[in-house]
Amino acid sequence: MKIGIVLNPASGRRGRRLFWSALRRALEARSADISLRETKGFGDAERHxxxxxxxxxxxVLAVGGDGTVGEVAGGILRSHRPGAVFSFIPTGTGCDFARNFKIPREPARIAEHLVTAPVRSVDAGLLTCETEDGLTCTRHFINIASFGVSGEIVRAVNEARRGRKLPGRMVFFYHSLREILRYKPLSIRLRLDGEDVYDGPVTAVAIANGAWFGGGMKVAPEADVADGxxxxxxxxGAARLKVLTLMNSIYSGRHVKSPLVSTRRARLVEVWPAGEPASIDSDGEAPGHIPARFEVLPGAVNLLV
Structure with a gap:
């Protein structure tokens, strides 16, 4: 079995050498031929x-956080073999996509899982937006894309990566509190499957394939990665105190009962700013801002999980 591994060396540093030594031995014991590539910056994971x-x-195996996982999946989808089998080992700050599945954590069990687990088709998303330079950016995402305060939170988390010692959930919680206190709701126009559904200020809008983002926030409790x-x-948009109160219930998914929250389902999401553009989060990365288009790609990824 030929396994290509894309490793983000800045992700999950604690015990990484011992972990990789044990995992490599376990894979090679199962006659795996390993090709390892490490990332150095944004875009490397997709290219690898x-x-x-x-x-x-x-x-093709991604090892890192949600950004690495999303980029590697996107690289496969952009390749001449978009049906190549994909899997991942979560080691990043958020690791929210992994929450949708039961995944082993011990090296020997991971190795066994990678050679015996079934392959299933799951959906992906295709995002088109504007970059900070005013260019058009197109990228895939496999978990969640969003915009509003969530985009600002992701920027803050990514800028604080170097030297941090707190667990991922605490990192996201701290920056969520800080950015909510700073954020002023921005007005948008939202269209779902060709129907205009919302025109006004928002705190955030999540376009969810998976259920979790933000280090364990169950933002879309009913989301199914394979429902198309x-x-x-x-x-x-609401006062900061109301948003902070809502945030307390988002980890359990109870926020969807709030009058501030509405949920819809759609295959195509289009959004335009009605003033200052809102920042976008795509699988834990910050590719740009709205206006944007989010299109579901049903069953696009062959995921071993």
Whole structure:
């Protein structure tokens, strides 16, 4: 079995050498031929994922956080072999996509899982937006894309990566509190499957393939990664105190009962700013801002999980 591994070396540093030594031995004991590539910056994971898929790997494995996972999946989808089998080992700050599945954590069990687990088709998203330079950016996402205060939170988390010692959930919680206190709701126009559904200020809008983002926030409790549609969660603009109170219930998914929150399902999401553009979060990265288009790609990823 030829396994191509894309590793983010800045992710999950504690015990990484011992972990990789044990995992490599376990994989090689199962006759795996390993090709390892490490990332150095934004975009590397997508490029490595594409190249490994085109090199004929039986499995392309992402090791890192949600950003690495999303980029590698996107690289495979952009390759000449978009049906190449994909899997991942979560080691990042958020690791929210992994919450949708039961995944082993011990090296020996991971190795066994990678050679015996079934492959299933799951959905992906295709995002088109504007970059900070005013250019058009197109990228895939596999978990959740969002905009509003969530985009500002992701920027703050990513800028604080170097030297942090807190667990991922606490990092996201701290920056969520700080950015909510700073954020002023921005007005948008939202269209779902060709129908205008909202025009006004928002705190955040999540276009969800998976259920979790933000280090364990269950923003879209009913989301299914293989149902062919996005769960779109609209958190309306509100006073900071109300948003902070709502945040207390988002980890359990109870926020969807709030009058500030509405949920819809759609295959195509389009959004335009009615003033200052809101920042976008895509699988824990910050590719740009609205206006934007989010399109579901049903069953696009062959996921071993």
């Amino acid at each position: 994922g594409r190249e490994l898929a085109e090199d004929g790997c039986d499995l 549609v996005f769960d779109v969660v609209i958190i309306k």
